[in-house]
Amino acid sequence: xxxxxxxxxxxxxxxxxxxxxxxxxxxxxxxxxxxxxxxxxxxxxxxxxxxxxxxxxxxxxxxxxxxxxxxxxxxxxxxxxxxxxxxxxxxxxxxxxxxxxxxxxxxxxxxxxxxxxxxxxxxxxxxxxxxxxxxxxxxxxxxxxxxxxxxxxxxxxxxxxxxxxxxxxxxxxxxxxxxxxxxxxxxxxxxxxxxxxxxxxxxxxxxxxxxxxxxxxxxxxxxxxxxxxxxxxxxxxxxxxxxxxxxxxxxxxxxxxxxxxxxxxxxxxxxxxxxxxxxxxxxxxxxxxxxxxxxxxxxxxxxxxxxxxxxxxxxxxxxxxxxxxxxxxxxxxxxxxxxxxxxxxxxxxxxxxxxxxxxxxxxxxxxxxxxxxxxxxxxxxxxxxxxxxxxxxxxxxxxxxxxxxxxxxxxxxxxxxxxxxxxxxxxxxxxxxxxxxxxxxxxxxxxxxxxxxxxxxxxxxxxxxxxxxxxxxxxxxxxxxxxxxxxxxxxxxxxxxxxxxxxxxxxxxxxxxxxxxxxxxxxxxxxxxxxxxxxxxxxxxxxxxxxxxxxxxxxxxxxxxxxxxxxxxxxxxxxxxxxxxxxxxxxxxxxxxxxxxxxxxxxxxxxxxxxxxxxxxxxxxxxxxxxxx
Amino acid sequence: xxxxxxxxxxxxxxxxxxxxxxxxxxxxxxxxxxxxxxxxxxxxxxxxxxxxxxxxxxxxxxxxxxxxxxxxxxxxxxxxxxxxxxxxxxxxxxxxxxxxxxxxxxxxxxxxxxxxxxxxxxxxxxxxxxxxxxxxxxxxxxxxxxxxxxxxxxxxxxxxxxxxxxxxxxxxxxxxxxxxxxxxxxxxxxxxxxxxxxxxxxxxxxxxxxxxxxxxxxxxxxxxxxxxxxxxxxxxxxxxxxxxxxxxxxxxxxxxxxxxxxxxxxxxxxxxxxxxxxxxxxxxxxxxxxxxxxxxxxxxxxxxxxxxxxxxxxxxxxxxxxxxxxxxxxxxxxxxxxxx
Ligand SMILES: Cc1ncc(C[n+]2csc(CCOP(=O)(O)OP(=O)(O)O)c2C)c(N)n1
Ligand code: SF4
Ligand SMILES: [Mg+2]
Numbered sequence: 025x026x027x028x029x030x031x032x033x034x035x036x037x038x039x040x041x042x043x044x045x046x047x048x049x050x051x052x053x054x055x056x057x058x059x060x061x062x063x064x065x066x067x068x069x070x071x072x073x074x075x076x077x078x079x080x081x082x083x084x085x086x087x088x089x090x091x092x093x094x095x096x097x098x099x100x101x102x103x104x105x106x107x108x109x110x111x112x113x114x115x116x117x118x119x120x121x122x123x124x125x126x127x128x129x130x131x132x133x134x135x136x137x138x139x140x141x142x143x144x145x146x147x148x149x150x151x152x153x154x155x156x157x158x159x160x161x162x163x164x165x166x167x168x169x170x171x172x173x174x175x176x177x178x179x180x181x182x183x184x185x186x187x188x189x190x191x192x193x194x195x196x197x198x199x200x201x202x203x204x205x206x207x208x209x210x211x212x213x214x215x216x217x218x219x220x221x222x223x224x225x226x227x228x229x230x231x232x233x234x235x236x237x238x239x240x241x242x243x244x245x246x247x248x249x250x251x252x253x254x255x256x257x258x259x260x261x262x263x264x265x266x267x268x269x270x271x272x273x274x275x276x277x278x279x280x281x282x283x284x285x286x287x288x289x290x291x292x293x294x295x296x297x298x299x300x301x302x303x304x305x306x307x308x309x310x311x312x313x314x315x316x317x318x319x320x321x322x323x324x325x326x327x328x329x330x331x332x333x334x335x336x337x338x339x340x341x342x343x344x345x346x347x348x349x350x351x352x353x354x355x356x357x358x359x360x361x362x363x364x365x366x367x368x369x370x371x372x373x374x375x376x377x378x379x380x381x382x383x384x385x386x387x388x389x390x391x392x393x394x395x396x397x398x399x400x401x402x403x404x405x406x407x408x409x410x411x412x413x414x415x416x417x418x419x420x421x422x423x424x425x426x427x428x429x430x431x432x433x434x435x436x437x438x439x440x441x442x443x444x445x446x447x448x449x450x451x452x453x454x455x456x457x458x459x460x461x462x463x464x465x466x467x468x469x470x471x472x473x474x475x476x477x478x479x480x481x482x483x484x485x486x487x488x489x490x491x492x493x494x495x496x497x498x499x500x501x502x503x504x505x506x507x508x509x510x511x512x513x514x515x516x517x518x519x520x521x522x523x524x525x526x527x528x529x530x531x532x533x534x535x536x537x538x539x540x541x542x543x544x545x546x547x548x549x550x551x552x553x554x555x556x557x558x559x560x561x562x563x564x565x566x567x568x569x570x571x572x573x574x575x576x577x578x579x580x581x582x583x584x585x586x587x588x589x590x591x592x593x594x595x596x597x598x599x600x601x602x603x604x605x606x607x608x609x610x611x612x613x614x615x616x617x618x619x620x621x622x623x624x625x626x627x628x629x630x631x632x633x634x635x636x637x638x639x640x641x642x643x644x645x646x647x648x649x650x651x652x653x
Numbered sequence: 654x655x656x657x658x659x660x661x662x663x664x665x666x667x668x669x670x671x672x673x674x675x676x677x678x679x680x681x682x683x684x685x686x687x688x689x690x691x692x693x694x695x696x697x698x699x700x701x702x703x704x705x706x707x708x709x710x711x712x713x714x715x716x717x718x719x720x721x722x723x724x725x726x727x728x729x730x731x732x733x734x735x736x737x738x739x740x741x742x743x744x745x746x747x748x749x750x751x752x753x754x755x756x757x758x759x760x761x762x763x764x765x766x767x768x769x770x771x772x773x774x775x776x777x778x779x780x781x782x783x784x785x786x787x788x789x790x791x792x793x794x795x796x797x798x799x800x801x802x803x804x805x806x807x808x809x810x811x812x813x814x815x816x817x818x819x820x821x822x823x824x825x826x827x828x829x830x831x832x833x834x835x836x837x838x839x840x841x842x843x844x845x846x847x848x849x850x851x852x853x854x855x856x857x858x859x860x861x862x863x864x865x866x867x868x869x870x871x872x873x874x875x876x877x878x879x880x881x882x883x884x885x886x887x888x889x890x891x892x893x894x895x896x897x898x899x900x901x902x903x904x905x906x907x908x909x910x911x912x913x914x915x916x917x918x919x920x921x922x923x924x925x926x927x928x929x930x931x932x933x934x935x936x937x938x939x940x941x942x943x944x945x946x947x948x949x950x951x952x953x954x955x956x957x958x959x960x961x962x963x964x965x966x967x968x969x970x971x972x973x974x975x976x977x978x979x980x981x982x983x984x985x986x987x988x989x990x991x992x993x
Binding site: 065068069070071214258259260261262263264265266267268277280281284289291293310311312313314315316318320321322324325328329330331332333334335336337338340354355358362447448449450451485486487488489490491492493494495496497505506 | 668670697698699700701702704707714715717718719720721722723724725728730731732733734735736737738739740742743760761764964967968971972974975976977978980981983984985986987988989990991992993
């Protein structure tokens with residue numbers, strides 16, 4: 025595939041290339057997330073496929089110019105398919121020495137480095153623990169370095185506006201953005217509109233940022249700093265209307281739509297926590313859809329209020345991340361016992377404890393599976409891309425309502441904040457979710473089950489003649505009365521398990537992507553989808569026979585998964601944890617799966633996965649795990 | 654539709670479940686009072702939801718023939734909030750204990766109260782953990798010897814009503830299990846209140862803390878130790894109704910009536926008094942030597958908006974301003990582009 029670094033010149037000064045990876049990095053006060061998302065929206069509107077990776081520190085503002093304060097935003101965009109934000113970077117924008125130091129290792133050889141050399145004073149270098157100035161010590165010789173006086177040039181462009189120095193300095197990220205627009209031949213009008221809207225009440229700031237951006241653009245044109253600019257034609261995406269969507273936005277919208285399709289009011293009980301808070305923010309803005317958002321006093325109240333809302337007939341959800349998930353544990357058991365439909369969203373982050381609040385991980389799978397006292401099985405679904413978060417919200421809601429169960433939905437920081445172009449479905453593509461409230465007191469018993477789904481009836485307060493009591497004490501089968509008899513208890517434990525197993529009838533059989541049988545099957549789940557897909561494509565193109573199964577349903581697992589694994593010589597399970605899915609697969613299928621585990625708060629790179637695939641396929645007897653079975 | 658509510662009786666609120674409290678437990682009397690009051694409220698039975706946490710007291714919903722939810726320890730206010738916010742037309746009552754409400758559930762209690770969710774909380778205060786067989790509770794007196802504090806508890810107790818008043822609860826009252834008539838009247842007043850209500854019911858646990866409230870319930874000592882709060886009436890107590898409470902600066906004092914001191918000099922109870930400091934003063938009075946324990950309504954403000962109404966109105970307002978949510982528009986919001 026052609027990239028900037030190996031592009032063939034098509035026309036002087038403008039080359040057509042297939043894909044590029046751009047990363048903006050700077051201090052967390054430098055507005056890198058804004059530059060990144062503006063750039064992303066502009067290339068999205070142009071029609072490129074893309075994937076983004078915002079990576080920011082846990083501290084809101086670590087001391088300026090220091091290494092812990094570095095914030096970055098990476099986007100890969102292309103005229104063909106994009107599965108990941110990209111391993112290595114073609115263009116790196118670094119606003120200070122700290123950002124340069126933290127990010128330079130990811131820049132491709134001969135890649136473009138735009139640095140703000142106004143912030144390379146001795147003091148800046150000291151804060152970044154740099155003994156020498158990298159702009160002078162030849163450590164950057166492998167790259168095409170473009171030192172730009174971002175601060176001075178921005179100030180010059182804004183001179184007439186009468187802003188103070190600090191406000192002017194704040195606009196330098198738009199100068200850098202303007203340069204990138206020039207470099208990739210992108211129009212600035214989308215960002216103009218965004219600035220007008222964002223600074224509605226402060227038109228002077230809108231004007232300042234516009235001028236800074238224009239100045240960056242003109243700078244490239246006038247100085248001919250870059251000998252070439254690049255052109256990445258629109259991607260051939262499936263026809264339709266698209267928008268750019270992050271995982272958290274998608275989840276929020278998915279639940280609003282699920283509630284509408286079910287004819288229920290949506291209730292969210294939540295307590296703020298990174299990286300889940302944006303779902304609370306988004307849903308709080310959807311009041312015109314009748315959404316009730318309750319910012320509770322803690323995660324326990326968040327889930328128990330949701331249970332109360334579900335009891336009274338709402339589509340009730342709760343959203344959190346690992347530490348909050350831990351607090352919800354006891355209440356999840358209550359939801360299992362009272363058999364009420366709620367969806368519990370865990371947007372995973374690095375742990376244990378407070379861990380890495382802004383970094384991604386997949387290490388809550390076993391907590392989701394087993395993190396409750398006693399036998400308390402809960403169905404689990406996992407989203408695989410930002411856009412998939414929309415569909416998985418609908419599916420989690422459907423299962424909760426159909427089977428009268430709590431459902432755990434796993435996402436993670438990478439999906440939550442990452443974005444991709446999303447084809448907007450028409451309403452007719454979105455299934456209705458049938459819901460039935462019992463109203464007839466004749467023969468009503470709170471735990472009389474639907475023979476097919478094992479769901480108990482949903483009898484909401486306010487319905488005459490259906491007055492009944494539920495609770496966390498063990499209940500008698502059928503009547504729901506408190507009951508401590510040994511055989512009844514065992515029966516109820518088995519029934520609750522059987523109900524979760526019954527969901528298997530709705531879980532589609534897996535069909536591996538790539539080879540339907542072969543030397544290696546990769547089984548993944550969650551946000552590793554993009555990296556695995558890209559790695560498998562590349563390795564298959566290199567002649568290897570590989571299949572890829574990406575699990576959307578983690579409990580119950582697809583019924584044919586065991587048979588599918590039999591069709592391959594080896595099974596590799598890449599996860600951002602110590603091997604949690606591996607453990608489940610080994611326990612359930614007695615398959616000697618091999619784990620590939622990365623626990624760095626960072627997603628897998630395509631190259632890492634390819635390296636692992638090559639390693640696995642080059643050593644050991646293929647099919648060895650089947651021996652002796 | 655016929656809007657008249659069918660005539661209900663106490664029997665309509667009794668369930669077929671065997672009541673499992675110890676014989677002689679004060680909870681029976683509370684159950685009986687609630688079952689007697691509910692039919693008179695003019696509310697259809699199916700609108701009642703009784704929510705509880707865990708404890709002897711929290712078994713309450715099983716014995717009430719209404720919708721009922723026996724949840725988990727301490728969390729009843731949060732479960733009830735979810736119910737009430739989703740369905741403000743429901744009549745939601747919480748049954749809880751001193752441990753359930755003030756220990757493990759303290760956080761939910763204060764937040765539910767400060768939000769003024771229209772939920773009535775019946776807090777059964779037996780000053781002990783009953784269900785777990787006799788450990789000291791957050792309302793046990795300092796130095797109390799229990800199974801878990803054989804040498805006396807080292808913790809100062811909560812004053813439940815002072816706490817509720819501190820959270821600016823809009824209705825705060827106290828009654829006693831054995832004062833059936835008073836309890837029923839208090840429950841009726843709570844039911845008439847729109848916002849959050851916190852009612853402390855002094856309850857005897859005859860197994861693990863027998864006689865905890867004896868000085869307030871025994872015939873001989875009762876009148877010396879109890880003062881009834883009645884709106885618009887002076888605070889008078891004593892066997893011969895010869896003692897009163899008078900305001901002295903920012904403090905209260907007990908005065909002997911006669912010798913130039915008349916009822917006109919006494920504090921006249923005003924449950925609608927705006928400054929919560931007044932109700933707080935009443936709540937703290939019993940802690941001072943020589944002062945009686947007040948029962949009745951400490952405070953009742955009915956002009957405060959309820960949380961669930963504010964939430965519902967916000968939705969209405971936004972719908973009026975922006976129009977009812979259109980899913981298609983929602984999906985297409987933000988910048989879009991078309992691929993052909
Ligand atoms: C999470 C949890 N922790 C502890 C318990 C054990 N427990 C049950 S009831 C109770 C105390 C109840 O005391 P109180 O609320 O005063 O109720 P009472 O029994 O006195 O009516 C405790 C500690 C529990 N059920 N759940
Ligand atoms: S232990 Fe005490 S509170 Fe519990 S039922 Fe027995 S007497 Fe009542
Ligand atoms: Mg108690």
